[in-house]
Amino acid sequence: MLAIKINNLVKKFGDNTVLKDISLTVENGKIISIIGPSGSGKSTLLRCIANLEKISEGDIEIYGHSLVNRGKYVNHKKQRELTNDMNMVFQSFNLFPHYSALDNIVKPQMLVEGKTRENAVETAIRLLERVNLSHRKDAYPSQLSGGESQRVAIARSLARSPKMILFDEPTSALDPEMVTEVLEVIRGLKDEGMTLVIVTHEMNFAKEISDRVIFMDEGKIIEDGTPKELFENTQNKRTADFIKKIL
Amino acid sequence: MDYYISMLKFILEGASVTLKIYFVTLVISIPIGMTLAVLRANGNKMTCSIIDSFTWIIRGTPLLLQLYFINFGLPIYGIAFERMTVAYIGFSINYSAYFTEIFRGGIESIDKGQYEAAETLGMSKTKTFMHIILPQGVKRVLPSVTNETITLVKDTALVAAIALGDILRQTKLIASREFVTDPYLVAAALYLLMTLVVVRIFRRIEKRFSYFN
Numbered sequence: 001m002l003a004i005k006i007n008n009l010v011k012k013f014g015d016n017t018v019l020k021d022i023s024l025t026v027e028n029g030k031i032i033s034i035i036g037p038s039g040s041g042k043s044t045l046l047r048c049i050a051n052l053e054k055i056s057e058g059d060i061e062i063y064g065h066s067l068v069n070r071g072k073y074v075n076h077k078k079q080r081e082l083t084n085d086m087n088m089v090f091q092s093f094n095l096f097p098h099y100s101a102l103d104n105i106v107k108p109q110m111l112v113e114g115k116t117r118e119n120a121v122e123t124a125i126r127l128l129e130r131v132n133l134s135h136r137k138d139a140y141p142s143q144l145s146g147g148e149s150q151r152v153a154i155a156r157s158l159a160r161s162p163k164m165i166l167f168d169e170p171t172s173a174l175d176p177e178m179v180t181e182v183l184e185v186i187r188g189l190k191d192e193g194m195t196l197v198i199v200t201h202e203m204n205f206a207k208e209i210s211d212r213v214i215f216m217d218e219g220k221i222i223e224d225g226t227p228k229e230l231f232e233n234t235q236n237k238r239t240a241d242f243i244k245k246i247l
Numbered sequence: 248m249d250y251y252i253s254m255l256k257f258i259l260e261g262a263s264v265t266l267k268i269y270f271v272t273l274v275i276s277i278p279i280g281m282t283l284a285v286l287r288a289n290g291n292k293m294t295c296s297i298i299d300s301f302t303w304i305i306r307g308t309p310l311l312l313q314l315y316f317i318n319f320g321l322p323i324y325g326i327a328f329e330r331m332t333v334a335y336i337g338f339s340i341n342y343s344a345y346f347t348e349i350f351r352g353g354i355e356s357i358d359k360g361q362y363e364a365a366e367t368l369g370m371s372k373t374k375t376f377m378h379i380i381l382p383q384g385v386k387r388v389l390p391s392v393t394n395e396t397i398t399l400v401k402d403t404a405l406v407a408a409i410a411l412g413d414i415l416r417q418t419k420l421i422a423s424r425e426f427v428t429d430p431y432l433v434a435a436a437l438y439l440l441m442t443l444v445v446v447r448i449f450r451r452i453e454k455r456f457s458y459f460n
Contacts, residue, residue, distance in 0.1 A: 052363050084369055094364035098382045098459045108368040111378060142460035153364075160368055 001028045002064065003164050003195040004049060009058035011044055018044050020219040022058070028163070031196045033206035033227075036216035037242060042199045043091075045216070046166050049197065050088045051079055062086065063163070087157040091169040093149040095141040095156070101148075102128065102137040105156045112160065120159075127155040131185050147178030154185055164195040171202055203247055207231050215239045254421055258433055261417030265403045268334050268413070269441075272399060275339040277392075280346025285376070287347065288354045298347065305344035311405050313337050318409040334406045338399075345395055353388035354380060386456040393449040400441050414438070 004026040011019035018041045026032050034042040047053040049060065057071045062082045066074060073079060095104050105124035109115045115123075128134045131151040141149060150170055157165055167186065171179040183205050189196060190209060200206055206213055207227045215223040215230060215238075223230055223239045231247075234240050287298045305313070314337040321327065328336065357380050365375040407416035418434040421427075 050367055052366065080369070083367070086367075088363070088367040090360060090364065092360055094358075094360035096361065096364070096379055098386075107378065108365075108370065111374050112369040140459050156368070 002026065002061070003028045003030075004197070005059075005061040005064075006049075007059040009045075009048065009060065010056045011041070011048055011053065012056045018219050019048070019055075022219075022221055024214070024221065024224070026195060026197060028063075028195055029193045030211040031190060031198070031209055032212050032214060033210040034197065034199045034214045034216060035201070035203065035206055035242075036222075040216040041219040042216045043168050046088070046168050046197060046199050050086065050166050051083045052088070085163040086166065087160055087162040087164070088166045088168060089150070089153050089157055089170050091172050093141070093146075093153045093173075095144075095149055095153055097141045100138050100140055101133065101144065101152045104141070104152055105159045108156060109159050123159050124155070127158050128152075130158075130188070131155050132181075145178060146174040147181045150174065150178075150182045151185055154182075158189075162194070164197070165189070167196065167198040167200070169199050169201065171200070201246070203231070203243070215242065217242070250425070254425075254430055255433065257421050258414060258417050258430060258437070261412050261414040262437055264331075264406070264411055265413045265441075267331070268338055268403045268406060269399060271335045272338040272342050273396065275335070276342035276346050279339070279343040281350050283343065283347040284350030284354055287351050289372075289376075302344045302347050305341055306348070310337065310341045310402060311408055313341055314405060314409055330406075330409050330411050333409055334411055338402070342395070342399060346392070349388050349391045349395065350384065352391075353384035356387055357383050382456075386459075389449065389453050389456065393446065393453075396445050396449070397442050400438060400445065 002025050004024070006022055006024045009019055009022040009024075010017065022045060024045075034045065036042050044053060048055050051067065054073065055068060055071065059069050060067045063085065065078075065082055067079060067082050068074070074082075095101075096107070099107055102121070102124050105127060106117065106120040109120040109123060110117060125134060125137070128137055131154060133148060133151055133155070136144065136148060136152075139148075141152075144152065154165075154170075170186065171182050174182065179202065183202065186196070186198070187209060198206070198210075210227050213225065213227050213230045214221055215236075217238055223234060223236050230239060231243060234243065283298050283301075286294055290298070314333065317328065317337050318330065318333045361379055361383070362375060365379050370379070403413055404415040406413050407419070410416075412420075414434050414437055418430045422430040
C-alpha cells in the first residue's frame with residue numbers, strides 16, 4: 001500500500017517555480033530521507049505533503065485517496081480527514097509556549113479527539129517516558145533545551161497516533177550534543193512500522209535509517225534509491241559532488 | 248472645614264461621572280476591539296478594508312471632534328442623545344478603534360509556526376484561535392492595553408467640552424468660584440489614585456500570565 005503518491009507536482013511562489021515536476025511514491029511503513037543542498041525545495045515538498053502549502057499543478061494521494069488532483073484540491077473537510085493520520089515535526093519545534101511539556105501533549109488530544117483529561121494525561125505520561133522526559137513534564141517550553149523541546153514535539157505528534165510522521169530538518173536547530181538524543185527517538189520509531197519522511201542534513205543517520213534516500217537539487221528529484229546506491233555507488237555527478245562535500 | 252467637605256462632595260460628584268464613562272467605555276470597547284481584531288485577522292478583503300477605514304477615521308481625528316460631532320452635529324439631522332449617552336457612544340467608538348489595532352497587532356505577532364503546529368495536529372481554526380493564539384496574543388498586548396486604559400482615565404476629562412460635570416469640570420467651577428487652587432490638587436490626587444488602581448490591577452493580570460514566555 002502506498003502512503004503517499006505524487007504525480008507531476010509543480011509548486012510556484014509567484015513567478016518562482018520551486019518544485020518542478022516531482023513524482024514520488026512512499027510505501028506504507030517505509031522510511032524515506034530527502035537530502036539535498038539548501039534551497040533545493042526539499043522542505044517545501046514536505047510541507048506540500050503535509051498540506052501546509054498548496055501545490056500549483058499535479059496530484060497528491062494520501063493512502064490511496066486524492067488530496068489534490070491536477071492542481072484541484074478536495075474540499076476542506078476531506079483535506080482534514082486525509083491529513084488526520086499524518087503529522088509534522090518542525091525544525092523550530094513549534095511547541096505551544098503557554099502550555100507545560102505535559103499539556104503540549106495533553107491539550108491537542110482533548111481538543112481534537114475529545115479525550116478526557118485523565119485519558120490524555122495517561123497517554124502523555126507514557127510518551128514522555130518513551131522520550132526520556134517524564135522528569136520534565138511540568139517545565140514550560142522556554143525552560144527546555146532544544147533537544148528536549150524536539151523530543152516533546154515528537155511525543156506530541158505521537159499522541160495523535162499518526163500512521164505517518166514528516167520530519168522537517170528535526171535536528172538542524174540543535175546544538176551538536178543534542179542531535180543524538182533526538183535521532184535516538186526517531187530511530188525508535190523505525191521498529192513500529194510507522195511511515196517516516198525525513199528531510200535532513202544528517203547524512204550518516206539518513207544512510208543508516210532509511211529504506212530509500214532521495215536527492216533533490218533545484219526543485220527536482222535528481223536521484224532516488226537505496227542508501228547504498230546513493231551513498232556508495234551513485235552514477236550521478238551532482239549527487240556525488242553533494243555527498244562528497246557533506247560527508 | 249465646611250469648605251473642604253463641600254468642595255470634596257462637589258468634586259466627588261464629578262468623580263461619579265468620570266467613573267461611569269470610564270467603565271462603560273472599557274466594557275463596550277474591549278469586546279468590540281477584540282471582535283474587530285479577530286474579523287480583521289480572518290476576514291475577507293472587504294471586511295478588512297471596512298475595519299481599516301474605521302480605525303483610520305477614528306484614530307485619525309481628535310476625540311474632541313468626535314464628541315462635538317455627536318453632541319452638536321448629529322442633532323441637526325434629528326439624531327440627538329442625552330449628554331451622558333453622547334459620552335458613552337463617543338468614547339466607546341474611539342477606544343474600540345484603538346483596541347482593535349492593539350489586539351490586531353497581538354494576533355499578528357504570533358509566529359506562523361504556531362498555526363502550522365496546531366493544523367498538523369488536527370485542530371480546527373476556531374480551537375486554534377481560542378486555545379493557542381488568543382492566550383499568547385493577550386499576554387503580548389497587556390502592556391499596551393494597560394497604557395490605553397490609563398490614557399482613558401485622563402481622556403474622560405474631555406467630556407467637560409460637552410458640559411458634563413466630570414472631576415475636572417467640577418474642580419474648575421469650584422476653583423474659580425472660590426478663587427482657590429487646592430481643588431486642582433484634590434483632582435490631581437483623584438486621577439493619580441485611579442491610575443494607581445489601574446496599574447495595580449494590570450500588574451496582577453500580567454503576573455498571572457508570567458508563567459510562560
